[in-house]
Amino acid sequence: MGAEKITNTNTNFKWNFIENTLENLKETNLYRGMNELNSAQSAHVNFQGKDLLMLASNSYLDMSNDPQVKIYTKNIIDEYGVGSGGSRLTTGTTSIHKQLESLLAKFKGTEAALVYNTGYMANVGVISTLCSKDAIIFSDELNHASIIDGCRLSQAKIVVYRHNDMNDLEDKIIANPCSRGLIVSDAVFSMDGDIVNLSRVVEIAEKYELFSMIDEAHATGVIGERGLGTVEHYHMDKKPDITMGTLSKAIGSEGGFVCGKEILIEYLKNKSRSFIFSTSLSPAVMASSIKAIELILNEPQRVQALQGNIQYFCQCLRESGIEADSKSSIIPIVIGNEKKVMEISKELFEQGYYISAIRYPTVKKGSARLRVTLMSTHTKEELKRTAQTIGNIVNKYKGVTNELYSTI
Structure with a gap:
């Protein structure tokens, strides 16, 4: 005897919560x-x-439509094609990928750099790789969603401090001692446009032996005399341990990046899941980023x-x-x-x-x-x-x- 087919008299029942949610968003202008x-x-x-x-x-900087960027990108397409064909650790790394990472390290004044598929994946990948259940993350209350999601994915304890309030940050570090921790903040906050107090973030991180990380998505190509970002803006000698940024904003292309010590980059290559398990960005996208960064450096x-x-x-x-x-x-x-x-x-x-x-x-x-x-x-x-x-x-x-x- 065959199994009876189960039917629901209300065929739309399972979709009701979705329909209701969308209607509520419309009614509340969201x-x-x-x-x-x-x-x-x-x-x-x-x-x-x-x-x-x-x-x-x-x-x-209007780079996505810049004639020099487009010409250079077209030439790279002719040579390398339009797709990468694999993840970075299999077949997806070309000389163009390595060229961009070398240029990014030079641009940010660090030992090495690593490109991710998006800024979101960079933040999620870095934070969840560096931190785990035994760590504490101190996060600015106005940080970008990608930082928040990276913190959650890490399963670390998350302590949120008042926006750009360094006294509150230090108070919360003292109240939450840890042997492994991270301070993370946007550099330029994406909805308010204000700038992190980077010198104090780095100073506090060094004092309590925590990693310091900033997201320069909206700082790169925008602040600092030459558009190099927050460190240049504040004329700092000491850099944060981890500088993250995007290639999709002032650089006008696609992707995210992380800059820092070579040991950090090697660790991420081997442990960061959003890097390891993603097909790499195309050589064409890498090329557009290369030319845009060169223009920023050469045409201040x-x-x-x-x-x-x-x-x-x-x-x-x-x-x-x-x-x-x-x-x-x-x-x-x-x-x-x-x-x-x-x-x-x-x-x-x-x-x-x-x-x-x-x-x-x-x-x-x-x-x-x-x-x-x-x-x-x-x-x-x-x-x-x-x-x-x-x-x-x-x-x-x-x-x-x-x-x-x-x-x-």
Whole structure:
């Protein structure tokens, strides 16, 4: 006798929680969708047949559309093809991969470097490899999700300290003594745009014999006289033990990287699961990163143009009635209410400005914001016009509500 087929009279029952969750997101103005672009990621993009000034991209130096980067990448494709064919420890390492890692080590002033497939995989891989159940991780409360997930995956004890508060960090280290530990922080915080107190992080880590690690995703190519990052920004001689970063932001390509002592890199090659079990990035992606880093090193005026744009745009915002001050390319304008920030972002889109609305869970509830990010190739005229438009729209909404509008 055959087994009876089990049927459920409500065939959609198993999907109900998904449907309900999506409906709840829509009702609370937290539902997310994707905007399909029909052009290169650059200072101007084509969206739904309309030219928009891009002010939400992390391609801070406009490298993803740079002619020199594209020509060099095309030449590497002709020689190496479009795929790597395997993981880095099998067949997926080419001379282009090694060239990029050597250049990254030179760029960050370390003994060695290792490329991961994404910045997310780099953070998850490094933290979960260095730390385990017997370790304690001291993590800034505003760290990126990839750091948080790496901490969780490690199964170490996680102690969260107040944002960029070095006194609170040290107090919590004293209250949680350990024989093996890590202090980890963003270098430039991705939603607020402020910069870690790196000298104190390194000093405290050395004092208590902890590893120090910073995520320079939004610092590389942006801060420091030559765009070398946080160490250069603070004119430090002593570096953190681990410098992580991405190739997908100012460098305009794809991937993540880790720089540090050679012994660290060798350890990660042999123990880091997100590195070992991933097919490597293509030689074409490696090539685009190589050329972009060379341009940053050889043409410092690109970084200087970005830093000049940051200062000028903040000045224009202040003249338009919005307090603003940032040393990074991230300039948040806090609206507070999720519905209002969506309305403002939509109005900016309609007027030709691509500026994203950032909401929970990316930021805390009630701190929804416009997240403006600048490129080195934005013109002064474009930035002034943008600041005036933002000021007009935001102040219009401010006139009908008691909510606070400001930058952090």
